[in-house]
Amino acid sequence: MAEAVEVRKVAQESGEFEPKIVAFLCKWCSSAGSDLAGVSRLQYPSNAVPITVPCSGSVSPIYILSAFNKGADGVLVSGCHPGDCHYLKGNFFARRRIYLVQKLLQFIGVEPNRFRMSWVSAAEGTKYAQVIADFVKDLKPLGPHGKLGAKR
Amino acid sequence: MTRRTGVFVCHCGTNIAATVDVKKVAAELGQDEGVVFSNDYVYMCSDPGQQSVINAIKDHDLDSVVISCCSPTLHEKTFRDTSAAGGMNPFQCEIANIREQCAWVHKDKAKATPKAIKITRAAVKRVRRNESLTPIGVPVTRKVMVIGGGIAGIQSALDLANAGFEVVLVEKQATIGGHMIQLSETFPTLDCSQCILSPKMVEVSKNPRITLMTSSEVKSVSGFVGNFKVKVHSKAPFVDPEKCKLCDDCTPVCPVVVPNEYDLNLTGRRAIFIPYAQAIPASYTLDEEACLGLNPVVCGKCKEVCEAGAIDYDVKPKVTEYEIGAIVAATGFDLYDKGYLAEYGRGKYPDVLDGLQFERLCSASGPTGGQVLRPSDQKEPKNVVFIQCSGSRDPENHCAYCSKICCMYTAKHATLYQHKVHDGQAYVFYIDIRSGGKGYEEFVQRSMERDEVIYLRGRVSKVYPSKGKLKVMGVDTLSGKNVEIDADMVVLAQAMVPSKGTAEAAKTLKIGRDKDGFLAEAHPKLRPVESVTGGIFLAGAAQGPKDIPETVCQASAAVSKVIQLLSKPELEHSPTVAKVRDSHCTGCEMCVDACPFEAITLVNGKAHVNEVLCEGCGTCAGTCVRAAIDVKNVTQLQIHEMISACMGG
Numbered sequence: 050m051a052e053a054v055e056v057r058k059v060a061q062e063s064g065e066f067e068p069k070i071v072a073f074l075c076k077w078c079s080s081a082g083s084d085l086a087g088v089s090r091l092q093y094p095s096n097a098v099p100i101t102v103p104c105s106g107s108v109s110p111i112y113i114l115s116a117f118n119k120g121a122d123g124v125l126v127s128g129c130h131p132g133d134c135h136y137l138k139g140n141f142f143a144r145r146r147i148y149l150v151q152k153l154l155q156f157i158g159v160e161p162n163r164f165r166m167s168w169v170s171a172a173e174g175t176k177y178a179q180v181i182a183d184f185v186k187d188l189k190p191l192g193p194h195g196k197l198g199a200k201r
Numbered sequence: 202m203t204r205r206t207g208v209f210v211c212h213c214g215t216n217i218a219a220t221v222d223v224k225k226v227a228a229e230l231g232q233d234e235g236v237v238f239s240n241d242y243v244y245m246c247s248d249p250g251q252q253s254v255i256n257a258i259k260d261h262d263l264d265s266v267v268i269s270c271c272s273p274t275l276h277e278k279t280f281r282d283t284s285a286a287g288g289m290n291p292f293q294c295e296i297a298n299i300r301e302q303c304a305w306v307h308k309d310k311a312k313a314t315p316k317a318i319k320i321t322r323a324a325v326k327r328v329r330r331n332e333s334l335t336p337i338g339v340p341v342t343r344k345v346m347v348i349g350g351g352i353a354g355i356q357s358a359l360d361l362a363n364a365g366f367e368v369v370l371v372e373k374q375a376t377i378g379g380h381m382i383q384l385s386e387t388f389p390t391l392d393c394s395q396c397i398l399s400p401k402m403v404e405v406s407k408n409p410r411i412t413l414m415t416s417s418e419v420k421s422v423s424g425f426v427g428n429f430k431v432k433v434h435s436k437a438p439f440v441d442p443e444k445c446k447l448c449d450d451c452t453p454v455c456p457v458v459v460p461n462e463y464d465l466n467l468t469g470r471r472a473i474f475i476p477y478a479q480a481i482p483a484s485y486t487l488d489e490e491a492c493l494g495l496n497p498v499v500c501g502k503c504k505e506v507c508e509a510g511a512i513d514y515d516v517k518p519k520v521t522e523y524e525i526g527a528i529v530a531a532t533g534f535d536l537y538d539k540g541y542l543a544e545y546g547r548g549k550y551p552d553v554l555d556g557l558q559f560e561r562l563c564s565a566s567g568p569t570g571g572q573v574l575r576p577s578d579q580k581e582p583k584n585v586v587f588i589q590c591s592g593s594r595d596p597e598n599h600c601a602y603c604s605k606i607c608c609m610y611t612a613k614h615a616t617l618y619q620h621k622v623h624d625g626q627a628y629v630f631y632i633d634i635r636s637g638g639k640g641y642e643e644f645v646q647r648s649m650e651r652d653e654v655i656y657l658r659g660r661v662s663k664v665y666p667s668k669g670k671l672k673v674m675g676v677d678t679l680s681g682k683n684v685e686i687d688a689d690m691v692v693l694a695q696a697m698v699p700s701k702g703t704a705e706a707a708k709t710l711k712i713g714r715d716k717d718g719f720l721a722e723a724h725p726k727l728r729p730v731e732s733v734t735g736g737i738f739l740a741g742a743a744q745g746p747k748d749i750p751e752t753v754c755q756a757s758a759a760v761s762k763v764i765q766l767l768s769k770p771e772l773e774h775s776p777t778v779a780k781v782r783d784s785h786c787t788g789c790e791m792c793v794d795a796c797p798f799e800a801i802t803l804v805n806g807k808a809h810v811n812e813v814l815c816e817g818c819g820t821c822a823g824t825c826v827r828a829a830i831d832v833k834n835v836t837q838l839q840i841h842e843m844i845s846a847c848m849g850g
């Protein structure tokens with residue numbers, strides 16, 4: 050425990066810690082929103098690598114745990130705004146599931162802030178850039194994530 | 202698993218190459234397991250670029266390719282076609298988006314390049330487990346439903362019928378015609394609205410291919426593009442249109458008077474009524490809500506006097522089910538509620554009218570036979586103030602958008618008024634004049650110069666009754682002076698908002714609406730008449746404020762899209778649908794409940810996917826605790842490997 054705090058402190062002070070993020074984006078809204086951020090040439094940190102999925106509702110909790118297990122410091126799931134799902138109600142499932150994932154992470158002692166859900170529509174390029182920038186900023190003080198990482 | 206994958210990295214001129222070291226991406230990926238060819242090229246989507254993909258597929262015997270370039274929304278189709286031309290199954294091609302999601306949003310090459318490598322590697326991992334798929338063929342029903350019988354719906358129905366399609370036209374009200382039938386004359390030519398619309402309405406009623414359902418609404422829609430099942434609810438037709446002789450014997454005996462919607466409550470009507478003489482269908486209607494009572498019959502006078510025997514109080518509402526291939530939503534607009542406009546009296550002052558009420562006053566078929574008279578005392582108003590942008594272009598308090606047509610109809614109103622009341626004066630308060638359109642600017646200029654309408658650039662802060670007049674407090678920003686006018690009548694050009702029926706229809710059809718509630722188009726520029734749901738198209742003011750010429754254009758455009766869709770004998774449905782692993786399925790039915798499309802049923806205790814209904818959203822996969830269901834080519838195994846790639850593994 051003390052060791053982990055120490056690692057964090059070092060990481061914070063040297064200012065070098067760059068959190069690794071996996072971003073699950075639904076194809077119709079958030080991926081399109083991230084495309085718009087690109088078309089608008091908005092700049093945001095390069096920490097998040099996007100994986101486009103058909104719908105935020107298809108993101109299984111296992112994906113999120115898997116990302117942490119494989120070394121992610123943060124995981125983002127981004128979908129259409131509630132009520133605007135391309136598949137009508139997929140994102141309602143996502144929303145419900147996300148609540149459970151948050152509880153689960155809390156239960157196993159992972160900082161809940163390492164996992165985030167956002168609603169970004171195809172028209173919200175600015176919001177997407179902001180979501181990533183904020184997430185990176187909020188992850189930095191947490192330092193590297195070690196809890197669920199596989200010992201390799 | 203030995204695969205032979207090719208990786209093609211695009212420079213996109215310097216769009217990608219300026220921030221991503223494309224050669225490095227190609228070189229690194231070339232080292233990956235199963236990648237037998239990798240290359241970079243300045244414009245992969247150009248003819249030589251595509252040809253290089255085809256050649257590589259053939260020369261290196263590739264069974265899968267990854268194109269690392271722009272967003273798949275742009276060129277996934279291009280490169281899948283290219284792959285097919287090279288003799289590969291098109292579903293063995295995946296796109297890695299390193300432009301919009303990488304090169305364009307980062308400046309530092311040292312950071313963007315590793316990210317581009319991760320994105321590309323994830324796509325390589327994915328494609329290695331892709332199945333070769335063939336689109337699913339689905340038969341189509343060559344029948345179209347048009348919802349809303351305004352000019353948008355009428356034009357759509359006629360165009361479709363004339364192209365040989367069967368049409369069901371569903372209208373909520375007792376007659377078709379929409380708002381256009383309420384207008385007096387139309388800008389910029391001042392031709393009479395009734396005279397140009399009524400013949401089209403008659404055509405609708407006479408066309409054997411059009412089934413007209415008035416006093417009807419769509420209650421449910423199931424199915425999918427090419428094969429919808431639509432249930433239409435119709436109110437009970439107490440008056441049989443076939444028997445009604447339009448003699449008008451029934452109305453004088455009816456004891457009930459309610460406001461007449463067609464005249465925007467400027468007049469009254471009976472419970473049994475015809476909306477207006479030229480209504481289609483040409484028949485009287487009994488308004489059940491206004492009637493004193495039908496169950497049991499309280500009054501019964503209309504039936505007593507009807508010699509044609511057209512009235513039957515015992516008919517019941519009915520539900521009709523149709524099989525439909527495509528749907529055009531043309532549910533129109535309403536005016537922004539005056540009740541929200543506190544500064545203009547919230548609709549409480551009788552002589553503060555809305556634009557449509559003023560149309561009725563100007564119309565020869567209107568309550569005053571075309572004379573402009575004040576509703577409060579039936580006197581001719583000598584000073585009339587028109588207030589544009591009432592509720593439009595006011596993001597703080599009302600609608601943020603411009604309603605687009607009000608500048609034109611206000612110029613029309615002021616012109617018509619000056620023509621009718623020679624010693625009167627029309628004033629128009631405006632923010633700016635937006636008169637784009639053929640002959641539109643000239644029309645506005647004429648109203649100012651020839652008809653001497655006074656235009657004042659500024660907003661009106663308040664209207665209130667004072668000594669039998671309406672005090673209008675405004676400002677003229679050009680002279681910088683406050684303006685006070687003692688008006689006899691005020692006409693508000695309220696914002697155009699999506700009709701209540703539009704919200705209802707969007708819900709039933711499950712199509713999106715934009716931030717202002719108008720029906721959302723699939724793409725604002727390139728797909729303006731399609732909704733995002735396959736087979737559902739948009740026309741008219743339900744999609745956004747527009748005038749009649751634009752409405753007609755959009756209706757005909759929507760029809761051309763419908764014809765495009767229904768002229769093929771079969772539709773292609775994407776084969777990336779869900780697939781069940783029977784060995785893992787426990788029949789728990791979580792996926793059955795989760796599926797938004799009712800595509801999953803339990804067969805012999807295992808989940809079974811109807812591939813035609815499945816849209817491939819994967820909500821089932823996200824729900825299944827046993828990982829027994831997957832969407833083809835985005836399987837859980839593929840996602841796990843993509844995650845590894847994103848983490849640098």
Ligand SMILES: Cc1cc2nc3c(=O)[nH]c(=O)nc-3n(C[C@H](O)[C@H](O)[C@H](O)COP(=O)(O)OP(=O)(O)OC[C@H]3O[C@@H](n4cnc5c(N)ncnc54)[C@H](O)[C@@H]3O)c2cc1C
Pocket residue numbers: 348349350351352353354371372373374377378379380381384386387388389417418419531532533534535555556557560606610613700701702703705706740741742743747748749750752
């Ligand atoms: C004051 C005023 C003056 C105007 N003057 C002019 C002019 O001079 N020139 C010009 O070009 N344009 C003018 N316009 C604009 C013109 O009225 C519109 O462009 C036109 O009416 C739009 O037609 P529409 O069919 O899209 O909608 P609408 O006319 O609103 O028709 C929609 C129809 O759909 C029906 N409906 C709604 N919901 C449902 C549902 N759920 N199910 C079934 N049916 C439903 C409605 O009852 C209605 O019949 C004017 C508009 C106003 C307000």
